[in-house]
Amino acid sequence: ELKVLKEYIIKLERIGFIQQSTLEAGAPIMFVKKKDGSLRPCIERCQIDI
Numbered sequence: 001e002l003k004v005l006k007e008y009i010i011k012l013e014r015i016g017f018i019q020q021s022t023l024e025a026g027a028p029i030m031f032v033k034k035k036d037g038s039l040r041p042c043i044e045r046c047q048i049d050i
Contacts, residue, residue: 001031004039 012018031039
């Protein structure tokens with residue numbers, strides 16, 4: 001799962017959907033197994049009040 005997560009994060013950074021931050025905040029993530037056996041990341045994307 002960690003390898004899949006790293007690949008997913010790199011992909012989202014490349015397309016500009018996410019960027020690195022120094023904030024001490026995060027979002028929970030879990031994986032759901034798809035029918036083909038691959039893993040799909042599911043992220044709770046609630047708004048963070050800063």
